[in-house]
Amino acid sequence: MSQPPSGSPFARTEVRADGHAVVTIGGVWNLDDPLPSVVIRGDRVRVVSEGLGDFDSSLPAWLHAHGKNIREFDLSALPPRLQSLVRMAEKAAYQETGDEKPGLLEQFGTWGVESGSSWARAFEHIGHTSLGFARMLIGRAKVNWADFSLQLQTAGVDALPIVALLGFLTGLIMAYVGLIQLRQVGATVYVANLVSLAMTREMGALMTGVIACGRTSTAFASQLGSMNVSQETDALRALGIQPVEYLALPRILAVTLMVPLLAVFATFVGVFGGMVVACAGDLSIEQYLTQAVRAISFKSFLVGVIKSVAFGFIAAWAGCYRGSVAKRSALGVGEAATSAAVLGITLIVVADALFAVIFNLFNL
Amino acid sequence: MSDPTDIVSCADLAIGHGRKVIMDRLSFALPAGRILAIVGPSGCGKSTLMRALGGLDAPLGGSARLLGVDLATADEPARQEILRRSGFLFQGAALFSSLTLRENIEMPMREFLRCPAKEIRQLAEYKLALVGLADAMDKLPSEISGGMAKRAGIARAMALDPRVIFLDEPSAGLDPMSSGRLDELILRLREAFGTTVVLVSHEIPSILRTADFCIYLDPETGTMGAYGPPKSFLQAGQPPKVHAFFTQARID
Ligand SMILES: Nc1ncnc2c1ncn2[C@@H]1O[C@H](COP(=O)(O)OP(=O)(O)O)[C@@H](O)[C@H]1O
Ligand SMILES: [Mg+2]
Numbered sequence: 108m109s110q111p112p113s114g115s116p117f118a119r120t121e122v123r124a125d126g127h128a129v130v131t132i133g134g135v136w137n138l139d140d141p142l143p144s145v146v147i148r149g150d151r152v153r154v155v156s157e158g159l160g161d162f163d164s165s166l167p168a169w170l171h172a173h174g175k176n177i178r179e180f181d182l183s184a185l186p187p188r189l190q191s192l193v194r195m196a197e198k199a200a201y202q203e204t205g206d207e208k209p210g211l212l213e214q215f216g217t218w219g220v221e222s223g224s225s226w227a228r229a230f231e232h233i234g235h236t237s238l239g240f241a242r243m244l245i246g247r248a249k250v251n252w253a254d255f256s257l258q259l260q261t262a263g264v265d266a267l268p269i270v271a272l273l274g275f276l277t278g279l280i281m282a283y284v285g286l287i288q289l290r291q292v293g294a295t296v297y298v299a300n301l302v303s304l305a306m307t308r309e310m311g312a313l314m315t316g317v318i319a320c321g322r323t324s325t326a327f328a329s330q331l332g333s334m335n336v337s338q339e340t341d342a343l344r345a346l347g348i349q350p351v352e353y354l355a356l357p358r359i360l361a362v363t364l365m366v367p368l369l370a371v372f373a374t375f376v377g378v379f380g381g382m383v384v385a386c387a388g389d390l391s392i393e394q395y396l397t398q399a400v401r402a403i404s405f406k407s408f409l410v411g412v413i414k415s416v417a418f419g420f421i422a423a424w425a426g427c428y429r430g431s432v433a434k435r436s437a438l439g440v441g442e443a444a445t446s447a448a449v450l451g452i453t454l455i456v457v458a459d460a461l462f463a464v465i466f467n468l469f470n471l
Numbered sequence: 472m473s474d475p476t477d478i479v480s481c482a483d484l485a486i487g488h489g490r491k492v493i494m495d496r497l498s499f500a501l502p503a504g505r506i507l508a509i510v511g512p513s514g515c516g517k518s519t520l521m522r523a524l525g526g527l528d529a530p531l532g533g534s535a536r537l538l539g540v541d542l543a544t545a546d547e548p549a550r551q552e553i554l555r556r557s558g559f560l561f562q563g564a565a566l567f568s569s570l571t572l573r574e575n576i577e578m579p580m581r582e583f584l585r586c587p588a589k590e591i592r593q594l595a596e597y598k599l600a601l602v603g604l605a606d607a608m609d610k611l612p613s614e615i616s617g618g619m620a621k622r623a624g625i626a627r628a629m630a631l632d633p634r635v636i637f638l639d640e641p642s643a644g645l646d647p648m649s650s651g652r653l654d655e656l657i658l659r660l661r662e663a664f665g666t667t668v669v670l671v672s673h674e675i676p677s678i679l680r681t682a683d684f685c686i687y688l689d690p691e692t693g694t695m696g697a698y699g700p701p702k703s704f705l706q707a708g709q710p711p712k713v714h715a716f717f718t719q720a721r722i723d
Contacts, residue, residue: 342565
């Protein structure tokens with residue numbers, strides 16, 4: 108009848124004639140294995156063991172959970188070390204002296220020392236990110252997917268109003284400036300081509316990228332920076348979780364996905380903005396729309412999308428990178444946010460210039 | 472002197488920040504199931520030593536081994552395996568500020584254990600109850616006191632039943648009676664699971680009660696002033712500084 112001490116964990120209950128319930132536990136209890144589920148009735152319960160093998164904290168946790176609402180939970184027949192592990196959880200009540208938080212100075216005093224080779228670190232961070240991405244593809248990375256969906260919302264959907272406003276105004280300004288010139292040569296109808304082509308190839312992606320730097324890079328830099336300050340990233344590392352994978356990857360993925368969508372949206376709104384100006388006197392709506400549709404080729408559309416993917420990545424990465432190397436102080440977090448926006452915008456404009464050269468070479 | 476069964480060991484270890492060495496020539500070994508206390512004046516490098524021993528910072532010289540593995544040279548999977556088997560309480564607790572206490576404890580379990588949500592919940596509640604936080608489980612770290620955060624940090628460090636646990640000033644912010652209860656918890660864990668413990672503490676009575684070994688870091692010489700059972704530090708014949716630190720119980 109006795110169980111070999113290597114079996115899987117079991118528990119069974121029986122109710123005695125005198126109203127006592129007896130719970131018999133045994134087997135090997137392991138955090139990773141499924142635990143038995145029983146319903147314990149009665150308010151006087153005695154727990155006995157039978158063929159109880161090795162156990163880790165899953166057994167005291169199980170007993171703690173099952174004994175919580177039972178008035179008399181008698182563990183005296185169990186091995187003493189198990190009893191004491193369960194009792195410790197019942198009795199533990201701690202009093203505190205005054206709040207002794209470690210002083211800010213003590214914590215952050217001289218933590219600002221950091222080497223100047225920031226480019227090396229930037230490339231290292233890109234390397235870690237790509238490695239993390241590869242590990243994610245083969246299912247080895249621990250990624251916080253809750254962050255991913257949250258960022259789809261905050262970095263993507265929540266940006267719609269500002270993207271709409273700025274896209275609209277950009278189209279409007281371009282049409283306005285364009286008309287001044289085109290009126291002189293009597294070619295006002297081409298204002299539609301100008302606005303739609305510029306929005307598709309250039310301004311849609313650029314404006315959205317810059318907005319992402321302002322909204323998202325700074326947010327990421329301060330989020331990750333303050334997690335650095337409170338040693339939350341250290342705590343992740345202590346668990347064997349890579350902060351880059353857990354925190355940066357979901358953010359970068361979400362933004363790289365959302366910025367192209369926002370850019371397409373900005374493009375349409377911009378073309379509409381141009382229409383408002385152009386059709387206020389110079390063109391009819393049909394004229395404008397026909398010209399605009401004719402001007403946008405699939406190629407230009409593709410160019411815009413490729414750019415916006417790159418810009419989205421840059422914006423998100425700049426924020427994550429700056430946050431992860433932020434100095435461990437309130438000041439450091441502020442600096443991280445500022446420098447993330449500056450780095451992001453600079454890289455986006457540089458990348459845009461590179462794209463111009465490359466697309467020119469490939470005749471796109 | 473390095474025995475493969477030692478849980479924590481270091482040989483000629485140098486620690487510091489950036490390139491600045493603050494302690495060097497550190498060599499000692501801690502066998503399984505033992506409790507080591509690190510003492511020394513504030514700012515002497517106790518937390519830094521813990522981070523190096525726990526494999527969070529690479530040593531500036533010499534080597535440190537955790538569970539028999541040199542984490543500075545180990546490959547990533549081996550490193551993660553070792554880190555998974557060790558728990559760390561940071562001096563500032565370092566709870567995830569956007570998660571409740573319960574979620575803080577459940578996070579490592581969700582990432583590393585394959586058991587269902589209900590069991591994870593039970594485990595987390597048990598571990599929080601062990602440190603007396605059964606009533607504060609749904610609070611955010613910003614809503615609790617420093618001592619409570621410390622205790623939640625201990626519960627999180629214990630989440631995966633680590634073989635070795637590093638506790639940086641676990642009893643800071645607790646009154647003497649509660650800190651006695653914490654001592655008891657540490658001793659019980661060792662007794663029940665053979666957990667090896669490395670802790671930083673300023674409380675001499677508590678060290679005498681719990682620790683098997685004690686290491687005194689001397690900021691003036693920049694290395695360890697003494698290593699041995701804490702009771703031996705009380706006896707004459709120890710370096711005078713160590714003796715004074717222990718008998719006067721100077722708390723900084
Ligand atoms: N991240 C850091 N960068 C640079 N110096 C640091 C850092 N953390 C701590 N220090 C310095 O290292 C020394 C040891 O710090 P620490 O290990 O926290 O001391 P203890 O824990 O013994 O009080 C102190 O002088 C402290 O100012
Ligand atoms: Mg310290």
